[in-house]
Amino acid sequence: MVFITSKRSGEVNDYDHWLHSFLTRTTGELNGNFFDDGLHLWMPILCLLKHTKQGGDRVLKTINQKISIVLILLAIGYLIMSYRLPSYPYTPVDADVVPKGLGWLLIILSIFLFFSKNTETKEQRARRNIPKKEFAVLGAVFLFIFLYIWLLEIVGFVIMTGVFIFFCSWFLGYKKYKTNIIVSVLFPFFMYVTFSYFLKISLPQGILPF
Amino acid sequence: MKKALSILVFAFLLLFLAACSSGSSGEDENAGGSNSDSGSDAEEKDNSSEDNQADSGEWSPEKPIEIVAPAGAGGGWDTTARMAAKVFNEAGIIDQDIGVVNKPGGGGAVGWSYIAEKDGSPYNLFVSSSPILLVPLNGQSQYGHEDFTPIANVIADYAAFAVKADSKWDNLNDLFDDMKEDPSSVTVVGASSPGSMDHIQFVKIAKAAGVDITKIKYVSDQDGGALTSLLNGSVDVYSTGIAETVEQVKAGKIKVLGITAEERVEGEVLSDFPTAKEQGIDATFVNWRGFFGPPNMDQAALDYYEKKFKELSDSPEFADVRAKYGWNEMYMNSQDYTEFLNNEKESIKGLLDELGLGK
């Protein structure tokens, strides 16, 4: 986060601000351990995504350089935790040795990446050429998945899966409503029966009585 | 400008979706609410049924019972839970359906925290064994056996210490004498990490024999390579359960120096295994396995299950199961069980503290 905000003007701060409010909102609702930790991981990635799309400018010229900074930050975080690992007296190679090695290796490799020439092929570069609108679509689908997971155990497998399949397919442009409804009703039901009764793997039952 | 616009659109879309989601989550909260309502309905029903039966002082389940195996499919806990559920139903000991649910993770910790939330419920049992003492002592679970309602212990297993058939040691004292002399020359292997069962069972016996337990060289192999390492001579001693050694002993590949039971165990080959006690080492280690209920389980429900587990343990069907898996019978009722667990935990804690592993 730090390295991006320090170099950028208002626009990014707005973005940050938005991101921040989004995060606090989500974490507030969730109260879980996971999102506290999980989103910290996401943030540099999200920022990076946004950042790289602005094209080469200011300090970090190439994509490789930007990625290498992110990886170095990751390595530093990992190393800090590695150095804090408690020691265990009865082994010649303690639990922290390999992680420390990995952390430093990541830093070294990232430095290599920083100075390496961009050998991307045109095809690889073209992959990143994604219209903004499409990113929104992706974001929305991920949000759908998130809600699906969140409500899976509360509402139950059959209902949530049906709702998810229907809305996700519809959102992605599936126009045949009838087929869609039939699939999203029958399919989850079939899966549920197969798993719970045949395979004896219990999927969340939720609010349904069976 | 275009960028800003698209971000705006994106943000708007997200907000919109978030709004939708909060709307739907609202509904779902209601749904969840109605769920819990129905739950409390059920509880009321239970209460009323209890009231009805209060005269006879008995409680009996009115809806399906869930037994949690805090591990994945196929392991010891899972097998015990599934077999108990099967015998309960098939022998007609309990008429309600019994479902087994796997909650793997954290060596049991994930399953325990799941049950801990079921405070007072008479429909959520779980199976456990020594790890419920060890895992919290290793600082890997905030819940220990004190947080739950021990119902009954049903089976026991004992540890065996094996060496290669051509090893120079013929009994535990030979081994421990060498370990006292040069601890770094002997490597012990087990399938679990230090501070957990395979390690502690060995440490407990070794300590009673006078070995400096802080110098024991212990290697853990969780990918199934422990026996292999013993057979190819990479390590010297294998700390494991009795059942795992039988076939190899029969085939003359390894020998068992000692087991941790109070008396010799019955059975072909098994009865040849000397106990540590008869070799003059005054220590035992039981890998018990039993059933627990959630915190604050009702006394009436506890009485009910205690009785049912006694019936289970005494049933010929369960005797069959025990024979099949090589388990030993060890029934304890709730009170004895609790006391036993407290003592065990105390003794293990002592060992871990001496090793400097206690948290």
Next chain:
Amino acid sequence: MGSIEGILTGFEIALSVEGILFVLIGVFVGTFIGMLPGLGPISAIAVMIPITYGMDPAPALVMMAGVYYGAVFGGSTSSILLNAPGISGTVATAFDGYPMAQQGKAGKALAIAAISSFTGGTVSVILLMLLAPALASVAVAFGPPAYFALMLMGLTAISSLSEGSTIKALLSAVVGFMVVTIGIDGQTGTQRFTFGNVNLLEGLDFLVIALGLFALAEVCTLILNRKDDSVSNSHKLGSLRLGKSDFKEMKGPMARQSILGFLLGVLPGAGATIASFIGYITEKRIAKKPEEFGKGSIKGLAGPETANNAATGGAFVPLLSLGIPGSGTTAVMLGAFMVLGIQPGPLLMTDRPEVFWGIIASMYIGNVFLLILNLPLIPYIARILRIPRPLLISLVIMFSIIGVYAISFNTFDLYMLLLFGVIGFLMRLFAFPAPSFILAFILGGMMEQAFRQSLTISNGSLMIFIEKPISLSLLIVSVLSFVIPIVQQWRRQKKVNE
């Protein structure tokens, strides 16, 4: 009872009506469960255990074995069609199988997979029958130092899995290795990088990573291309027929990988995953056109797919002849044996020859059944790809979620799946290869443990790795196979620059 007599008894059992029936049931259930993304042989066997309760041991175990290799056989389907590997042994199958399906050759890809699986399975049974008693000693020959060297050799594949940039492949691998250090450390019991979260104590499951990096990342790509007409090729199933030239391509990989895969399968702990990766890499190394790999090469599909099925046969060596389960799956198999009152071990072959040889003999028949069962089904199974894009996307997401949920019964792992989906997508955008990430994830953990076990045993002396011939020679091979490609690439670049 002599071996030949034993083999005959085995066939007698396997060819009896009862035997054939149970093999058929076993392989059918196995393939069916294996085909569901996210469900592998472990779930398949665990599901079947209660059914065998009270059956005769020989037919019951014949059925269980059928479930096991049937699930491995069927596991390639979701890898090829949806890029959603359900077990670690089929990750490498997706590298070339999925691109092939995308090019409108789904039918052909599935047929190649079925035939290679059949070949790998059958050759491994022959080897099992001839060599099981003799190989028992090989299975225990590997101590921790040798395992360390073997895992290291597997890791050298990383540079071969790159998408052009070796440094990016290495970076992916290091991060993959870092991810596998999460959880309780086996040698010390120390919690590493768990953030105090109980759900992380046992680390992240392979499926979470594989389905995130492969299936969900692919979903992202599908979403972005959903209106693109050029990908409509993948709606085509293509012909099932394999031409002479196809067979010619497959012949080499099938012959080599059946044997190599079997040998790696014999080693406890190594198994199908390492066999399939090593199968992929060796084929790529010796191929005349290595640049075709990853873009739908027949060799790149036949190699790992032969290897993982051959390894499954190999895994029966330590299980049947020593009673040592070499993997989570065979551990569950061992449980199934015990339920039936059979204790696999060195004496199984003499005490219960009908069980020992019955299982082996039934595997011939089982593999034939699998082929007969699968080939005609391919056109129907491949029709999955005809499902309209938006619906298919939703279904793949749902299957990934079920697959992960069915192993952990916990939504935490589902959030992790989502996270790795995002990471996988970003890795694609920036050309960081996911295969080297997952390879390091699979091998790294075992490698670290073996390394530290070795040093504990040797009281800290590194000599332990070069004292014994097995680990020494494996280490030399690893070093060479790591250095040579880098030197080659460097030379090539130098030439280009000049």
